[in-house]
Amino acid sequence: MLLAFASAVTLVSVAGAHAFLDHATPAVGSAVHASPGDLKLWFTQELEPAFSTVRVLDKSGTRVDKGNPKVDGADRTLLSVSLPRLEPGTYRVVWRVLSVDTHVTEGDFTFDVAP
Amino acid sequence: MLVAARAVHFASAMLLFGELVFIFAVARPASRGAGRVASAGDIYRRYLRIGAWSLAASIVSGLLWLAVEAAVMSGAPLSQAISRDNLGLVLGRTVFGRLWILRFGLAVALAALLVAMARSDDNRRKPRIAMGALVVAAVYLAASAWAGHAAAGQGRERDIQLSSDVIHLLAAGAWLGALPGLVWWLGRAQPLDAAARATRRFSTLGAISVGALVSTGATNAWFLVGTVPALFGTEYGRLLLAKLALFAAMLVLAAANRWSLAPRVGGDDRRALNLLRRNAILEVVVGALLVTIVGLLGVSIPGAHQPPVWPFDHTLSWQPAQRLAWVGAIAAAAATLACVAAGVAFEGARRQRPRLWIAGLICIAATAAISAWLLAVPAYPTTYLVSPVPYAADSIAPGAALYDRSCSACHGVGGHGDGPAAASLPSKPSNLAEHAARHRPGELFWWIAHGIPGTPMPGFASQMSDVEIWKLIQFLRAQSEAEDAMNLTTSVEPRRPVATPDFAFERAGKAQETVRQQRPHVTLVVLYTMPSSLPRLRALAAQERAFAQADVRVIAIRMDTSATPADSETVHDGEFMLAIAAPRVATAYGMFAHKRIESRDDAPTHVEFLFDRQGYLRARSLGIRDAASAWISGMFAQIKLLNDEPLDGQSPEEHAH
Numbered sequence: 001m002l003l004a005f006a007s008a009v010t011l012v013s014v015a016g017a018h019a020f021l022d023h024a025t026p027a028v029g030s031a032v033h034a035s036p037g038d039l040k041l042w043f044t045q046e047l048e049p050a051f052s053t054v055r056v057l058d059k060s061g062t063r064v065d066k067g068n069p070k071v072d073g074a075d076r077t078l079l080s081v082s083l084p085r086l087e088p089g090t091y092r093v094v095w096r097v098l099s100v101d102t103h104v105t106e107g108d109f110t111f112d113v114a115p
Numbered sequence: 116m117l118v119a120a121r122a123v124h125f126a127s128a129m130l131l132f133g134e135l136v137f138i139f140a141v142a143r144p145a146s147r148g149a150g151r152v153a154s155a156g157d158i159y160r161r162y163l164r165i166g167a168w169s170l171a172a173s174i175v176s177g178l179l180w181l182a183v184e185a186a187v188m189s190g191a192p193l194s195q196a197i198s199r200d201n202l203g204l205v206l207g208r209t210v211f212g213r214l215w216i217l218r219f220g221l222a223v224a225l226a227a228l229l230v231a232m233a234r235s236d237d238n239r240r241k242p243r244i245a246m247g248a249l250v251v252a253a254v255y256l257a258a259s260a261w262a263g264h265a266a267a268g269q270g271r272e273r274d275i276q277l278s279s280d281v282i283h284l285l286a287a288g289a290w291l292g293a294l295p296g297l298v299w300w301l302g303r304a305q306p307l308d309a310a311a312r313a314t315r316r317f318s319t320l321g322a323i324s325v326g327a328l329v330s331t332g333a334t335n336a337w338f339l340v341g342t343v344p345a346l347f348g349t350e351y352g353r354l355l356l357a358k359l360a361l362f363a364a365m366l367v368l369a370a371a372n373r374w375s376l377a378p379r380v381g382g383d384d385r386r387a388l389n390l391l392r393r394n395a396i397l398e399v400v401v402g403a404l405l406v407t408i409v410g411l412l413g414v415s416i417p418g419a420h421q422p423p424v425w426p427f428d429h430t431l432s433w434q435p436a437q438r439l440a441w442v443g444a445i446a447a448a449a450a451t452l453a454c455v456a457a458g459v460a461f462e463g464a465r466r467q468r469p470r471l472w473i474a475g476l477i478c479i480a481a482t483a484a485i486s487a488w489l490l491a492v493p494a495y496p497t498t499y500l501v502s503p504v505p506y507a508a509d510s511i512a513p514g515a516a517l518y519d520r521s522c523s524a525c526h527g528v529g530g531h532g533d534g535p536a537a538a539s540l541p542s543k544p545s546n547l548a549e550h551a552a553r554h555r556p557g558e559l560f561w562w563i564a565h566g567i568p569g570t571p572m573p574g575f576a577s578q579m580s581d582v583e584i585w586k587l588i589q590f591l592r593a594q595s596e597a598e599d600a601m602n603l604t605t606s607v608e609p610r611r612p613v614a615t616p617d618f619a620f621e622r623a624g625k626a627q628e629t630v631r632q633q634r635p636h637v638t639l640v641v642l643y644t645m646p647s648s649l650p651r652l653r654a655l656a657a658q659e660r661a662f663a664q665a666d667v668r669v670i671a672i673r674m675d676t677s678a679t680p681a682d683s684e685t686v687h688d689g690e691f692m693l694a695i696a697a698p699r700v701a702t703a704y705g706m707f708a709h710k711r712i713e714s715r716d717d718a719p720t721h722v723e724f725l726f727d728r729q730g731y732l733r734a735r736s737l738g739i740r741d742a743a744s745a746w747i748s749g750m751f752a753q754i755k756l757l758n759d760e761p762l763d764g765q766s767p768e769e770h771a772h
Contacts, residue, residue, distance in 0.1 A: 020420070026627045027619040029509050033695050036626060044420075045267045050208040051188045098188050100210045101267035103416070 020044050020105045021095070022077070031112040035086040039065065041095060046076040051098035054081050056091055064091070076100075088115040117187070120179040122410030126403065127173035128259065131225065132252040132285070133292015134162055134169075135245060140320050141293065142300060143242075145313040159232060159241050161299065166229050166248075174222055181205070181215055214261045221255040256288050257281040264339055264417055276338050279331040286331070290324035291402040293317070294395060301392040310388055311381035318373040325366065339417035344430075344499035348423025351415045354408055361405040368394045368401070423499045430494035431487060434553070442489050449482040456482065495561035502556050504585040506592060506767065507617040512699035514590025515706075517583055521575060522547075530594050540571045548598045551591040559588050589616075596732075597706040603735045607753045612731035614767035615724075616703050620670055620696040623683060633668045634766075635728040637757045639750075641671040641692070642701055642708070644720040649685060651721060651739055656689040665754050670694050674701045674720065708737060725750075727757045730767050 022042045026032045039056060049071040056065040065081045072078040079097060091113065096106040142158050185205045186196035195201070206212035228248040235241055260266070260280035265273065297317050301310050336346075336355065346352035372394050379387035436443035460475025504510045525540065527533040530547035537544050551559065563584050566574035575584065593616055600613045617631045630638065639662075643652060652671065662669055669692035673682065683693050708722040725734040734753055 023629070023631075025629075027509075027629055030619040030627065031697055032627050033621055034624070048188070048209045048211075050204045096190070098209070099267050101264045102184060102188070102209075102211050102262065103267075104187055104190070 020097070020099070021107055021109075024093070024109070026111040028109040029111065031114045033114050035113055036083055038080050038082045039093060040078060040080045041093075043077045043079065043097060043099070045099040045101070047071050047079060048098040048100055049076075051104075052079055052096070054079055054093060054095040056081065056083060056093055058087075058091055059089055086113045088113050117180065117183045117414055118407070118410040120176045120183060120410075121413050122407045123172055123176040124180055125259065125409055126406045127169040127176065128252075128256045129284075129288040129292035129406070130169045130295070131166060131173065131292070132249070132256045132288040133290070133294070134165055134296055135249040135252055136289045136320070137293035137296030137317075138162060138245060139249065140289075141313055141316045142296065145300075145309060145316055155238050155241070159245065162245070163229060163233050165295070166225075170222060170226055170229065174219075177215070177219065177222070181212075184211060210266060211262055214258060218255055218258050221251055221258070225251050225255065253285060253288075256284050260284060263413055265335070272338065276335065279334040282327050283331040283335065286324040286327035290321050290328070291399075291406070293320065294399045294402060298392060298395045298399060301388060301395060307380050307383050307385065307388060310391070311377050314372060314377040314380065314391060318369070318377070321369050321373075325369075328362075339419055341419040342423070342499070344423040344425055345418035345421070347427070348425050348499060349416075349418035349421040351412065351418040351421060352423070354412050354415060355418070358405055358408045358412070361401050361408070365398050365401050365405070368398045422501060422503075424496045425494050425498045426496075427494060429491045430498060431490045432492045433490070434492055435490055446486050446489055449486045453479050453482040495558065497557040497561045497564075498555055500557040500560060502585045502588060504582060504589055505617060506589050506614065508697070508700045508703035509618070510586040510589040511593045511616050511706075512702040513583070514586035514588070514593075515702060517579065517587045518590055518594075521578065522587075525571070529598075530591070542570055544571070547591055548595050551588075551595040556585075556588050556592075559591065560584055563587060593703060593706055597709065600707045600732060600735065601709065603732065605734055605736045605749060605753070607725070607727075607733045607756045612727070612729075612733065612767075613707070615707075615726055615730055615732045618696055618700045618703070620672065620694040620700070622692075622694050623690055630670065630726075631730060633670075633726075634730050635762055636666055636668045637728055637754050638668045638670065638726040638730075639754075640704070640724040640726065641669065642674045642704055642722045642724075643671055644675045645673065645682065645685075647739060648721045652686045652689060652693075655692065656686050659688060659691050661751065662691075665751060666758065667754055672696045672700055674705075707732065707735070710737070725753060725757070727760060728762055729765075733757065 020043050021028075022044050024042065025040045026036055039054065041054060052069070052071055054065075054069045055063050058064050064086065065083055067081075069079060069081040072080065079095070089112070090110055092108055092110050094106075094108040096104065098104050138158055143155075146158075181202075182193060182197050185201055186193045188205055188209070188211075189196050189201050191201065204212075206216055225248060228244055228251065232241055232244045232248070235244060260277055263280060265276035265280045267273075297313065300313050340346050340349075340352050340355060346356065372391055376387045376391040376394070380391060436446055456475045456478035458475075460472045460479065463469070463471025463473075463475055523534055524536040525532075525534045525544040526547050527537065527544075530551075532544040532546045534544065562572065563579075564574055564576040564581075566572050579587070592614075596613050599611055603613065615630070617629055619627050619629045621627050630640070641648075641652075641655065655669065655671070671689070671692045672694055683689055686693065704722070704724070705718045707724065708718045719738040721737075721739045723736045724732055727733045
């Protein structure tokens with residue numbers, strides 16, 4: 001019983017951290033065949049541009065994006081960053097955003113660039 | 116520290132506003148006429164003292180709030196967060212910062228008004244200055260709504276939430292903030308009659324505030340908590356319950372003051388006045404606790420965005436009534452009886468016949484208990500959890516592999532409880548196609564993870580991770596939907612819609628898209644095999660203009676292997692539809708292409724699915740022969756039917772059985 005409760009609690013913390021990412025391109029966990037020009041993340045709330053950021057890391061943990069994350073002027077729920085030509089492999093996306101109600105959320109996911 | 120800063124800040128802003136409300140709504144009118152309770156000079160001297168302290172507390176806590184918020188926003192330790200650069204970013208470039216500057220300006224204006232009030236010797240000018248201060252204090256208090264959860268909404272929801280927050284803050288300020296004034300007044304009231312009058316006036320103010328607080332509070336709870344499981348199962352919900360309990364305690368004290376003690380004070384009962392004052396002090400204490408909870412609520416994730424952990428081992432459900440007709444009949448009878456009993460109780464209260472209304476109340480309680488007992492079903496901590504894994508091919512395909520490995524031996528390939536091992540079990544395994552549709556995903560999660568006591572169903576928590584179990588549950592949902600898909604033909608009919616799993620795909624030279632993003636357009640998904648599908652693909656490619664005119668998206672995905680560039684050369688002009696997708700898409704959608712759910716081997720090598728504008732599967736064509744004859748001529752007629760349907764109802768993501 002205690003163990004069961006513990007597993008329910010851990011599940012909560014896992015799901016809670018990802019609650020605010022709505023969807024992404026490339027999609028969470030998907031594989032793309034052509035190297036994407038940029039990474040786009042859509043959130044469930046409007047973001048504060050000054051404190052919302054995203055990084056794309058390769059397998060060795062080196063940052064590979066062009067370092068220009070920005071919140072879209074027209075759609076303030078959209079955070080994007082430009083990507084160079086990516087070699088085939090697995091990439092990790094790490095985001096940390098501040099919503100306009102002053103709450104910070106963070107999370108990460110991976111996508112693959114297929115050969 | 117953030118909680119303390121917020122609580123002190125709200126309390127002081129409420130006091131600044133509420134004390135002025137007290138002057139204008141209670142003190143001035145009540146001191147007119149009979150006797151002298153306090154001179155106008157006394158009233159304003161008191162406000163100056165309290166106002167100055169409140170304003171100081173408000174500014175200090177506001178500065179602290181800014182500093183802690185700067186640390187939270189930047190993720191840096193406090194000492195670095197208050198650097199000029201970072202504070203500049205917070206103040207200049209965030210909604211919170213701009214609001215902070217505006218409210219700081221209002222605090223300065225309020226300070227100037229207090230100084231003007233202190234300097235003015237003219238007792239006729241003071242009310243005018245105080246009226247100005249009342250307006251500034253109201254804006255100062257109400258503006259904090261923009262620093263809360265309400266500001267993060269969108270469109271009309273945001274407007275509704277913000278205006279209800281503004282009213283909530285002002286009503287709370289008018290009641291809670293004015294209470295210390297009442298305590299002071301009751302302590303020096305001579306004659307007693309003036310105290311009774313003040314209490315009655317205060318009650319009117321309180322009643323208006325309570326009405327506003329209840330309605331706007333309910334609105335906010337609807338947006339931020341949303342469901343009963345979130346109320347009991349999240350930290351935010353339980354804080355809100357604690358806040359409601361304190362609010363109820365304040366209401367009891369206020370009611371005792373108004374209906375029991377105030378009339379006795381009017382009748383010259385000095386002991387009643389002391390009790391009245393003691394109750395008011397208690398109300399102030401409870402109110403202070405309540406504001407502390409408000410400080411906590413503001414920094415917690417709203418219940419609606421947090422997975423609820425159900426704390427009880429039972430919950431109420433309509434299920435027993437749906438399954439057994441007599442349960443439904445008794446529940447309906449109990450509801451009718453409760454309505455009659457409520458009428459009796461109301462009449463009894465109106466005619467002041469205690470026996471009648473007590474009997475009515477007992478009857479209501481009894482019917483509620485019977486209904487609760489009949490409609491109670493076992494519940495688990497996970498019952499109301501929502502899957503963190505989407506209903507998508509990426510989850511369903513791995514879920515299918517888990518099912519084959521761990522479930523199909525007993526539950527059968529099609530989930531009908533007829534696997535090879537089923538015969539040797541003491542009881543028949545469940546028909547999952549039915550169960551997946553009838554139970555909450557959170558219940559399925561609990562049973563898969565921990566087993567079902569008293570049955571051969573074991574728990575799999577030691578063999579599968581939480582995420583794997585959720586993938587398995589998404590597979591079970593797809594299996595149940597696929598069973599409905601077997602009734603689909605090449606024509607669109609108004610029948611129970613089949614929810615389609617999402618998937619990502621790419622077309623040559625274009626960015627990745629998902630099938631969900633195609634909404635609200637009718638979408639034709641083609642699963643093909645080379646070379647047998649080639650003639651059909653060429654026929655479809657020839658319709659490119661017609662598809663564009665009918666506003667239809669076409670996605671053709673190769674089933675057997677990944678598409679090759681050679682496909683687009685052999686098809687000619689098929690670039691608009693030929694797409695690459697992970698093999699999982701063919702696995703997941705293969706389930707929707709069966710003629711019988713038991714066999715996974717009869718899937719045709721060519722399938723076409725027609726999705727409506729909301730993303731539901733509405734028609735399908737299996738094999739090339741179907742595709743070549745009636746389907747091609749009739750397809751555009753079916754597309755027109757779907758295009759003419761109004762967009763309403765739930766999307767497949769919200770759709771639950």
